[in-house]
Each structure stands twice: as structure tokens, then as C-alpha cells.
Amino acid sequence: MPDISLRDVSFSYPGGPRVLDRVSLEVERGSFLAVVGPSGCGKSTLLRLISGLSLPGEGTVSIGGTPVTGPAPGRSIVFQQGGLFPWLTARGNVAFALRKAKPGLSRAQAAEQAGAALVRVGLGDALSRYPGELSGGMAQRVAIARALAVGGEVLLLDEPFGALDPKNRQALQQLLLELWQAEGSTVVMVTHDIDEAILLSDRIAFFRPGGVGLTLPVRAPRPRDPAEFLTSAECCVVRKRLIGLFYQYGEAVGETL
Structure with missing residues (x-):
């Protein structure tokens, strides 16, 4: 099928x-x-x-x-411009998506999983940076990490x-x-x-x-x-x-x- x-x-x-x-x-x-x-x-x-x-x-x-x-x-989607919230850090953007997709997660659990996803895409040193502090390539890595963290088929x-x-x-x-x-x-x-x-x-x-x-x-x-x-x-x-x-x-x- x-x-x-x-x-x-x-x-x-x-x-x-x-x-x-x-x-x-x-x-x-x-x-x-x-x-x-x-x-x-x-x-x-x-x-x-x-x-x-x-x-x-x-x-x-x-x-x-x-x-x-x-x-x-x-189902996760990544757009050309990333679609990041400018008032949230890289980890905050990923954690926000996680808590929307998985309402049972605590803030601490979402932050931990978001950090792990960002490490996977090579952004372990940028967890606390805001979108305005990221290059275009880094912002897209955050968007990919967000999709990865939310998971799905x-x-x-x-x-x-x-x-x-x-x-x-x-x-x-x-x-x-x-x-x-x-x-x-x-x-x-x-x-x-x-x-x-x-x-x-x-x-x-x-x-x-x-x-x-x-x-x-x-x-x-x-x-x-x-x-x-x-x-x-x-x-x-x-x-x-x-x-x-x-x-x-x-x-x-x-x-x-």
C-alpha cells in the first residue's frame, strides 16, 4: 500500500x-x-x-x-523561510512545536527533546540564540530540527x-x-x-x-x-x-x- x-x-x-x-x-x-x-x-x-x-x-x-x-x-512541513517565531530561541521554537504536537509533554521534557534535536542538526552551540542571530543556513537547520523533533512518518x-x-x-x-x-x-x-x-x-x-x-x-x-x-x-x-x-x-x- x-x-x-x-x-x-x-x-x-x-x-x-x-x-x-x-x-x-x-x-x-x-x-x-x-x-x-x-x-x-x-x-x-x-x-x-x-x-x-x-x-x-x-x-x-x-x-x-x-x-x-x-x-x-x-506530518511535518518545512518552508523556504523556516517559519520561526522571532521572539523564541532556537530551542524555544522547537519546544513550542513539540508541546503543540504532544500536549502531554512538560516544559522540561519539551526543552530536553528540543535540545537533542538541535544537537542532531549541528546546532548544539546555538540553543539560546534567537532567529535574528542565526544565519539562513542555521535557521533552516532549526526548522529541520523542529520537524525531526515532532516526528512522524x-x-x-x-x-x-x-x-x-x-x-x-x-x-x-x-x-x-x-x-x-x-x-x-x-x-x-x-x-x-x-x-x-x-x-x-x-x-x-x-x-x-x-x-x-x-x-x-x-x-x-x-x-x-x-x-x-x-x-x-x-x-x-x-x-x-x-x-x-x-x-x-x-x-x-x-x-x-
Whole structure:
């Protein structure tokens, strides 16, 4: 049974056209799906539907065979800007999310678990720093630690590394892979970076306006060394196919070219 299943899902924002039109998609348990496509074709909406932050106008979204009817424990989402509360420390941000997800936790228990999660992402020396005192890469590590601490079987990421410089992006890509492999979560990540999608995922879903255009498997074994894999024949074939689709639907792919 797939972990995440969308069946004939349609969605419109009030007063607007359909963002998704009869979309069907399945994501296997423990796999890593990357989602790419032109701007405005419903990629972020897909994550909102899986998380339960939005509900479909038609069709069904289910996780583990259970229909999604709203946000619930077991699903974590990381946004591009991290979404940290500026008045809370790094540990405070993670602890706040923990107590919301697990109401039975005491403040002391939440603080202890938050600290442990931050240590796992390399921020053991930044527990008491506020978001304004963190670099972009550090803030995203806090957001990942928050998702990790809350736990769950499904991790959703909406361009989590899009605002980072190449060095921080590569470091966080590797951190994400390590955490995913350790936790065994099902990951769905939206990205505009074709190479990032190919490097990280097991499968890539290309979204065209209205829904899924096609899905492409990435069969290369892991671990994948970026310097070698991104110049490999298999990577070049997948990259060429995706670039062609971007041009077909009217959006250049920028620096990826």
C-alpha cells in the first residue's frame, strides 16, 4: 500500500481557476519524491493538501489508507523561510512545536527533546540564540530540527534550501539525506532546482499547469557523490528530459542550464 495517495484530486482557491485538476499520485512508504515544475502549477498546493492545511474540492487524499481531513500528528512541513517565531530561541521554537504536537509533554521534557534535536542538526552551540542571530543556513537547520523533533512518518518540504548559498545548500542536502535514511520517513520535496531533485530523490514528479505531467524514476544507488553523480550519464538523461519539459510549458530553468 502506498504511504501517500491522491485520487482524482481537484482544488481551486476562492474565485480562481482550478489549481489542480483530477490529479492522481502515489508515494511509496519510506521513499523520497521530488516535485518540480513551472511556477504557479500547484506544487505548494500539493503539500498543503497532503499536510491537511487545505482540503480538496474533489477527490481524496489519504495517508496510510486513512483520508486526510486536516492537520494531524505524523506530518511535518518545512518552508523556504523556516517559519520561526522571532521572539523564541532556537530551542524555544522547537519546544513550542513539540508541546503543540504532544500536549502531554512538560516544559522540561519539551526543552530536553528540543535540545537533542538541535544537537542532531549541528546546532548544539546555538540553543539560546534567537532567529535574528542565526544565519539562513542555521535557521533552516532549526526548522529541520523542529520537524525531526515532532516526528512522524511524512516530511514535506517546500523549497527548503532555495534561499541558501551553494555551500549551505549542499551541507543541508546531505543532512536531510542522513536524517531521512535514519528516520525512514516518506519525503515529498518541492524544488525549482533540477539537479537537487535528481540528486536527492528516488522519483521526480513533473507538474504542469493543472497537475502531474509525468513521473521519472532515479534509479542510481546511494550514496550519491554530487561531483560524480551530477555529471553521470543517467543524471544527464533525466536532466535533459526535465529541461525540455520546462521549456515546453513556458518557463526557463535559470542557473540549472
